[in-house]
Amino acid sequence: MNSLGPIIFLCVFFFISLLLHWYVFQGFKALLSDWESIKLKTYAYYLYWIIATGIITAIIYAFSRIIIEGEIRPQIQYFLNVFLTVTTTQVVFILFMLGEDMYRGVMASVNYFSGESAPYLPSRRKFITQLGLAIAAVPFTGFIYGILRGKYNFKVHREVVYFPDLPNDFDGFTIVQISDIHAGSFRDYQEVQRGIDLAKNQQADMFVFTGDLVNHKAEEIEPMLNQFKEINAPYGQYSILGNHDYGDYVSWPTEAAKAANFAKVKKQHALMGYKLLLDEHVTIKKGDSEIKLLGVENWGVGFKSKGDLSKALKGVDDKDFKILLSHDPSHWDQEVKSHTSKIHLTLSGHTHGMQFGIELPGIKWSPAQYRYPNWAGLANSMGRYLYVNRGFGFHAFSGRVGIWPEITVLELRKERG
Structure with missing residues (x-):
């Protein structure tokens, strides 16, 4: 790998991770849609992005150490565990959300061409997001068990x-x-x-x-x-x-x-x-x-x-x-x-x-x-x-x-x- 290779890899990884966290954030907002306090919502949003930023930073650090040292040390394995657990859970959750987003897109087209007064793009349904979260909890639990036992x-x-x-x-x-x-x-x-x-x-x-x-x-x-x-x-x-x-x-x-x-x-x-x-x-x-x-x-x-x-x-x-x-x-x-x-x-x-x-x-x-x-x-x-x-x-x-x-x-x- 040339000198630019690792930098390109880390940049691509950063943007993909950011995209995954952003998409999950859309579901997170739907879960909090019933909260009346704008202040509490804002704090929750900040907390989400603080955790997301911490995870992305830790994984970039881990990949950087692997590239520099040429080996995966036991300490770095912990970061890889977090990466695989979080990413797998995110992908399952996003795939579920994607199904609803496709439905929302179809309904937006129907509303637009039918001249309905309803919003072109329907809001995400909280129940669907909760169901997606429950399904994503299965691989999350599986990875935690796999790591511990x-x-x-x-x-x-x-x-x-x-x-x-x-x-x-x-x-x-x-x-x-x-x-x-x-x-x-x-x-x-x-x-x-x-x-x-x-x-x-x-x-x-x-x-x-x-x-x-x-x-x-x-x-x-x-x-x-x-x-x-x-x-x-x-x-x-x-x-x-x-x-x-x-x-x-x-x-x-x-x-x-x-x-x-x-x-x-x-x-x-x-x-x-x-x-x-x-x-x-x-x-x-x-x-x-x-x-x-x-x-x-x-x-x-x-x-x-x-x-x-x-x-x-x-x-x-x-x-x-x-x-x-x-x-x-x-x-x-x-x-x-x-x-x-x-x-x-x-x-x-x-x-x-x-x-x-x-x-x-x-x-x-x-x-x-x-x-x-x-x-x-x-x-x-x-x-x-x-x-x-x-x-x-x-x-x-x-x-x-x-x-x-x-x-x-x-x-x-x-x-x-």
Whole structure:
């Protein structure tokens, strides 16, 4: 981004925010329309704009710090929480008001051409504004819950995946997956322990972690190293890197400092007891059977594409049963599912489900779907499966609304003819 880019961004943001607050203010005036005291009304109007100005100023400050520092510090997350909560609530309220304004516009046209003595533009109805406010309170309440509790509302998602060529001894083999810890965002380590205990209690055969251990710096995971070290499985613990683990989103004094941080991030995996797979594979043996577990460095559309699947496959027979750990699900869409060597199951994360959405029986929606065709759960392309974990932690927005933090349990089953 050139030197004018941040200034242009902040100016555009300022005017859009001002426009949103102005539109909401029209509804606010309708709510106070029955007040008889002009003085009290004036004070209320002043109070509204004082609060609005404070919110706009705080968010511009937060974005400025992000642009200058190149990272989202925990203190800045609070401002982002306010921004997302207020903006989402405003948009819902404005969309409701917009419906009435369209009706008012139609009635104004009818009045004008019919020669009615009534005002061309009817006044806003207080009841409609109150109803819009009540509806807007739903996302507002949801965001408050998501910030205070939702980000620790760990859920176990279970999937049974069938393969006709699964080696016999691996029929019923279970894998626990977590992804996107984003250690620098956590402050309540007791709540983190709840998630870790949930993963441990699944008593899976193998454990995998699919990237983004930290937000930016290796030191972020240090307060929780011993906690995550508690996760053990009979057939091992394996991990890969995510796009945040390379330290690309923060300013470093020197390239040597960045390289030292990256080396430390990789070392942290070993300290937790995880075997970090860097474009390589390992053989998992059970009884007389074996499967190949592959892990690549980050490969993603629009992000660092460093992973080398061909390198990870070196020495692997095409007939081998293969599971791939690849952080970004776009890798599966772009390369894995059509690769000449069949990868039976790919485990990814990265999307977080945007930490916001709706998942109810028959309904699955998140803004993530406009960026990623497969953003959460299981996908299948001609017998090649992808599972996208919704993430253990959170980043930028310090909360989760509707898309809860996930511990995945995958059971491999031999498909019977």
